[in-house]
Amino acid sequence: MSVIRNIAIDEWRYWRRSRIAISVLLTGLVLLVGSAFLTAIQMIDASHEREHLQTEAENAFLNQPERHPHRMVHYGHYAFRTPPPLSVIDPGIDAYTGNSIFLEGHRQNSAMFADRQASAGIAMFGALSPALLLQILAPLLLILMGYSAITREREARTLDQMIAQGVTSVQIMLGKGLALGGVTALLVLPLCIASVLAASEGEAVSLIAFFISGYALYLLTWCAAIVLSSTIMRTAGGSLGALLAVWVIVAMLMPRVSSTVATNIVDAPGKIETDFAVIEAVSKIGDGHNAGDPAFTALRANLLQQYNVDSVEELPINFRGVVAGAAEAELTDTLNQFAEERMRVESKQVRIARYFGWLSPVLSIREFSMKLAGVDLETHHRFLRETEKLRFDFVQSLNKAHAEKMTYLDDAGRSGDPEAEKRTRISTENWKVLEAFSFEPFPATDRVEASFNPLAKIMLWLIAILLLCRTIGRRAL
Amino acid sequence: MTRTVVEARNLTVSRGQTPVLSDISFEVQEGEVFALLGGNGAGKSTSLLTFLGLLEPTSGEALVFGKSVQNDIASVRGKIAYLPEAATLYPHLSAYENVDYFLSLAGIGRSRADVEEVFDRVSLQQEARDQHMERYSKGMRQKTAIALALLRETPILFLDEPTSGLDPVAIDEFNRLVTNLAKAGTTIVMVTHDVYGACQVAHKIALLRRGTLVGSFEAKNGERIDTETVHAAFAERAVA
Amino acid sequence: MTATAVFSRELRFFLKQPFAIWLIIVATGLSTFSVWSGLTEVDRQSATIERLLVADAKDRAAAIEKESDFGGAAYYSFHLTFDPPSALSFAALGERDVFPWKHRIRMLALEGQIYESDAANAELAQSGQFDFAFFLSVLTPLFLIILLHDQRASEKVAGRHDLLVATAGYGQNLWRSRTIVRVSLLGVGLFLPFLVGALMSGVDTQLIALVFLVVFAQILFWTFLCLWASARPFSGPAIASGLLAFWVLTTFVMPAASDAIVERAIPAPEGGDIILAQREKVNDAWDLRKEATMEPFVAQHPEWADDAKIERPFEWKWYYAFQQVGDQAVAAMSNDRRVAVSRRNEMAGWFAFLSPSALTQRSLSHLANTDVGSALTYQHRVRNFHAELRSFYYPLLFKNAAYRAEAFESLPEYDPAMGSDR
Numbered sequence A: 001m002s003v004i005r006n007i008a009i010d011e012w013r014y015w016r017r018s019r020i021a022i023s024v025l026l027t028g029l030v031l032l033v034g035s036a037f038l039t040a041i042q043m044i045d046a047s048h049e050r051e052h053l054q055t056e057a058e059n060a061f062l063n064q065p066e067r068h069p070h071r072m073v074h075y076g077h078y079a080f081r082t083p084p085p086l087s088v089i090d091p092g093i094d095a096y097t098g099n100s101i102f103l104e105g106h107r108q109n110s111a112m113f114a115d116r117q118a119s120a121g122i123a124m125f126g127a128l129s130p131a132l133l134l135q136i137l138a139p140l141l142l143i144l145m146g147y148s149a150i151t152r153e154r155e156a157r158t159l160d161q162m163i164a165q166g167v168t169s170v171q172i173m174l175g176k177g178l179a180l181g182g183v184t185a186l187l188v189l190p191l192c193i194a195s196v197l198a199a200s201e202g203e204a205v206s207l208i209a210f211f212i213s214g215y216a217l218y219l220l221t222w223c224a225a226i227v228l229s230s231t232i233m234r235t236a237g238g239s240l241g242a243l244l245a246v247w248v249i250v251a252m253l254m255p256r257v258s259s260t261v262a263t264n265i266v267d268a269p270g271k272i273e274t275d276f277a278v279i280e281a282v283s284k285i286g287d288g289h290n291a292g293d294p295a296f297t298a299l300r301a302n303l304l305q306q307y308n309v310d311s312v313e314e315l316p317i318n319f320r321g322v323v324a325g326a327a328e329a330e331l332t333d334t335l336n337q338f339a340e341e342r343m344r345v346e347s348k349q350v351r352i353a354r355y356f357g358w359l360s361p362v363l364s365i366r367e368f369s370m371k372l373a374g375v376d377l378e379t380h381h382r383f384l385r386e387t388e389k390l391r392f393d394f395v396q397s398l399n400k401a402h403a404e405k406m407t408y409l410d411d412a413g414r415s416g417d418p419e420a421e422k423r424t425r426i427s428t429e430n431w432k433v434l435e436a437f438s439f440e441p442f443p444a445t446d447r448v449e450a451s452f453n454p455l456a457k458i459m460l461w462l463i464a465i466l467l468l469c470r471t472i473g474r475r476a477l
Numbered sequence B: 001m002t003r004t005v006v007e008a009r010n011l012t013v014s015r016g017q018t019p020v021l022s023d024i025s026f027e028v029q030e031g032e033v034f035a036l037l038g039g040n041g042a043g044k045s046t047s048l049l050t051f052l053g054l055l056e057p058t059s060g061e062a063l064v065f066g067k068s069v070q071n072d073i074a075s076v077r078g079k080i081a082y083l084p085e086a087a088t089l090y091p092h093l094s095a096y097e098n099v100d101y102f103l104s105l106a107g108i109g110r111s112r113a114d115v116e117e118v119f120d121r122v123s124l125q126q127e128a129r130d131q132h133m134e135r136y137s138k139g140m141r142q143k144t145a146i147a148l149a150l151l152r153e154t155p156i157l158f159l160d161e162p163t164s165g166l167d168p169v170a171i172d173e174f175n176r177l178v179t180n181l182a183k184a185g186t187t188i189v190m191v192t193h194d195v196y197g198a199c200q201v202a203h204k205i206a207l208l209r210r211g212t213l214v215g216s217f218e219a220k221n222g223e224r225i226d227t228e229t230v231h232a233a234f235a236e237r238a239v240a
Numbered sequence C: 001m002t003a004t005a006v007f008s009r010e011l012r013f014f015l016k017q018p019f020a021i022w023l024i025i026v027a028t029g030l031s032t033f034s035v036w037s038g039l040t041e042v043d044r045q046s047a048t049i050e051r052l053l054v055a056d057a058k059d060r061a062a063a064i065e066k067e068s069d070f071g072g073a074a075y076y077s078f079h080l081t082f083d084p085p086s087a088l089s090f091a092a093l094g095e096r097d098v099f100p101w102k103h104r105i106r107m108l109a110l111e112g113q114i115y116e117s118d119a120a121n122a123e124l125a126q127s128g129q130f131d132f133a134f135f136l137s138v139l140t141p142l143f144l145i146i147l148l149h150d151q152r153a154s155e156k157v158a159g160r161h162d163l164l165v166a167t168a169g170y171g172q173n174l175w176r177s178r179t180i181v182r183v184s185l186l187g188v189g190l191f192l193p194f195l196v197g198a199l200m201s202g203v204d205t206q207l208i209a210l211v212f213l214v215v216f217a218q219i220l221f222w223t224f225l226c227l228w229a230s231a232r233p234f235s236g237p238a239i240a241s242g243l244l245a246f247w248v249l250t251t252f253v254m255p256a257a258s259d260a261i262v263e264r265a266i267p268a269p270e271g272g273d274i275i276l277a278q279r280e281k282v283n284d285a286w287d288l289r290k291e292a293t294m295e296p297f298v299a300q301h302p303e304w305a306d307d308a309k310i311e312r313p314f315e316w317k318w319y320y321a322f323q324q325v326g327d328q329a330v331a332a333m334s335n336d337r338r339v340a341v342s343r344r345n346e347m348a349g350w351f352a353f354l355s356p357s358a359l360t361q362r363s364l365s366h367l368a369n370t371d372v373g374s375a376l377t378y379q380h381r382v383r384n385f386h387a388e389l390r391s392f393y394y395p396l397l398f399k400n401a402a403y404r405a406e407a408f409e410s411l412p413e414y415d416p417a418m419g420s421d422r
Helices: A002-017 A019-062 A069-075 A130-146 A151-155 A158-164 A169-200 A205-232 A236-265 A271-283 A294-307 A319-358 A361-373 A377-404 A408-413 A418-423 A428-433 A444-450 A452-476 B044-051 B069-079 B095-105 B112-121 B138-151 B168-183 B195-201 B227-238 C003-015 C018-066 C070-076 C122-127 C132-148 C153-157 C161-168 C171-200 C205-230 C236-265 C271-284 C290-300 C302-307 C316-329 C331-354 C356-367 C372-398 C405-410
Strands: A077-080 A100-104 B004-015 B018-029 B033-038 B059-064 B080-083 B156-160 B187-192 B204-209 B212-218 C079-082 C102-105
Touching: A002 A019, A002 A169, A019 A077, A019 A130, A019 A169, A019 A428, A019 C236, A019 C271, A069 A100, A069 A319, A069 A377, A069 C271, A077 A377, A077 C271, A100 A377, A100 C271, A130 A169, A130 A205, A130 A236, A130 A361, A130 C236, A151 A158, A151 A236, A158 A169, A169 A205, A169 A452, A205 A236, A205 A361, A205 A444, A205 A452, A236 A319, A236 A361, A236 C018, A236 C122, A236 C132, A236 C236, A271 A319, A271 C018, A271 C102, A294 A319, A319 A361, A319 A377, A319 A408, A319 A452, A319 C122, A361 A444, A361 A452, A377 A428, A377 C122, A408 A418, A444 A452, B004 B044, B004 B187, B018 B044, B018 B059, B018 B187, B018 B204, B018 B212, B033 B044, B033 B168, B033 B195, B044 B059, B044 B069, B044 B156, B044 B187, B059 B069, B069 B080, B069 C161, B080 B138, B080 C161, B095 B112, B095 B138, B095 C003, B095 C161, B112 B138, B138 B168, B168 B187, B168 B195, B187 B195, B195 B227, B204 B227, B212 B227, C003 C018, C003 C171, C018 C070, C018 C079, C018 C102, C018 C132, C018 C171, C018 C405, C070 C316, C070 C372, C079 C372, C102 C372, C132 C171, C132 C205, C132 C236, C132 C356, C153 C161, C153 C236, C161 C171, C171 C205, C205 C236, C205 C356, C236 C331, C236 C356, C271 C316, C271 C331, C290 C302, C290 C316, C302 C372, C316 C331, C316 C372, C331 C356, C331 C372
Parallel strands: B033 B187, B033 B204, B080 B156, B156 B187
Antiparallel strands: A077 A100, B004 B018, B004 B059, B204 B212, C079 C102
């Protein structure tokens, strides 16, 4: 054991004396700490801003004057997606999806105002979040520090000396691995500090610990690959070349190739295009503003029979409101079918892209990280579903008021009769049907469960590389 | 009748702050074999590199055919064939291809027959000539490099530890080769730490220790320089 | 020795190194893939537009047919606007996966419609597309670094350096000719696939020449950098590390940092604020006196002053007037946002000079009309079209024209090339 430790300590001493190693490590740490700091500020700001806008929107709704409930259906409401606590480390797709959505009757709007749409469009890999740095740049940093760990000893012929002293090949590899593991620990440290922030924002501590361990495991996989490469390659140049090639393929190429392949395999028609089909399907439902629409004949007959009356005027409830509610329900049903289909297609695309995680640990750690942090596509879909429920609930509550709080005659005659119009205005008390909205990602246990799959892919890589070290690596030394 | 071909005039060369050669002077005449003898780090290779223009003198002059090397590096390099210490050529090429490539670098073309002839002279195995050089032994690599130097057909030959890696038979052959070349008028400058080898072929020997000349010997009346004398001087003065 | 002889010698020499050949083959393969991926994406976009155009015309005709007044027709008829991909856009898909390039708009307040985005899958957009611009700006430098960083250091390690230089007369000539051979093979390997793609999609020669210049400049920059670095007296891996560090800093860090700086330096009004304000204004109109809407409307459109009297509780001209007043109320904010985005883009253009990769990327997407500027131009065209639509309907609505279907024969049609010289 002490042999392994001594090898690791010797490697650290080499780094301390190498200007390149020191500057690489320092640059990496400065970048990580800087980005952790900036991302935290930005996401906490965004979080407070959106919470504030949410409250403001709710107050605006509640403070509307007395009016006809259907006017409130069209007045609508806003829902904002507040970023989850771990987005201080991994903002995920936050900047790529709209983070607010306008909710109104008869329509399902898409989320608006992705941050990227106001950006200067110069960053080619998105913002430098701690997650991005750890996923893509940290491996490069480890490569630059460790590519020659063993080739250097071989080229300087000190390797023969070590073996002559009775040091085993496994001890050498473990020692070098331990040295790189130390660097990994240094790199993960800023992550731990930023996580304290996430914990204080209410994220489960056990989940955070799992999150950090995932990253540590990912970086250790790279450490193992680096030790392997420097063991089997004859020269430092060869080792660096091989590691760089691997890095370029898994970190630069694979993510883009995966998204290109996914869009080519699964065609996702845009919203405008599906809207034609929506319009066609919806046109069969009948206009909820028009109680005379033939689509509601059956509804009318049922109601008349239920209340045992002859005309809608005699009904104890406002038929126009009933129609509005029935039409909204049916419309929503149809719209949801389309929305679900759209989400299904998107999920399918993403699933295909994620298969590439078997080929690239970078994609796996990204999936793991976004799933755990609650900033992946599925979480965005959850947001869309929850806001749709919010929309449907308040619209239907207003439609209920429309049916129960006024007479049919007043409602039908209000555009000609100012007195009737006044009677169709209902009290502001009724606006309280709006539920307070605060978006929460999936529960911690669900997120942890969902992240097992990508973690398994990383584990598999680690195990495969360790096995290679045991077989090829031992023979090469 | 003789003219000075290679000359060092108070030559001083530094690498960084440390002087590697200080205030060296010598002359080599046409058709002479001149050996610079010294231990490790005496500055032997440095002097060759200076004459090739690969290092710049801090003071003094390195002259080839009476002209300062620095003034026209390319033309000087065209007159010198250089055999580096433990020369390696391209391992992914055969001996033929290597020789071909390096000759064309110097702007020379030689027929296959010419190359064959020189390979024969250095006795490089026939069957190896078309194989990639990564399979060559150290001696075969050295023979190929020597062949390359000979094929240049330059008036001057610079040899850096030319016999290292050669077996005793090959060393004898090589020494004969050098003597014959000199007789034909080629000027040869070699650096070595092999006292016996140097005494076999050299007309002049200079003893180098930590960058300064500490002795010189000359063959007289067509006899060889006495090995014992040089060896004694080497042991006494040239070993650091 | 003639130059051609020198190059043919170095070419023959280079082609005997299996590693080098593989590198060129891989580069050519990636370039081909990037071109293919760009071409299919552009095909998909064009096909989408084709399908949308047909569906849009059909849908609009059907909507208008159902109506019996101009107000209703204006309410239910949508108009497709789009920004067709340019011939060159296959090479630089640019910002089209983030900024919308198609909208279906109608006579209602435009501010409520123009921020809708028909965006692609967000998680895929985050990865980005593998297009030629990405290959050229991000990956090409890596290939050059691998090819060039150790051309001297490796000869030194192998003990051939001095012999090579002494034999060649001038070392410079040798390194230069080797560099030219390697770089031009790589250049051909990566430019040829682009050329094929460009000819297939009918890019005009002048534009191809400009792209060639960008490719040339990018390659030249990294070649000189690698040459400079490879002449330093360090080991091959140390030189490679240095070059790589420069690549990381200029390709990753600089652009992302510039983005952050630009965003802080030039604040833009939140889109959400614009739409909220606009929404309030439009909704308030229902509760206000009709004059409260018509006065600000007439102030902007004095030509309708005589027809601005609203007598019934609901009239279409009042309805569209308050839509327009809603837009007017946030015009300043909306304009600020556009100006801010455009200034951000401009400032980013200056920052791009700190990053050769970003500069390459931006130059290509500029040439391909897929940059932020083009997205803004498209938005501008949509606004103009909306204005055309209004000036078509206003006379019909304000003059209470009798409904006749023939009037729609002069309904404005969106022209994607309006006011441009593409």
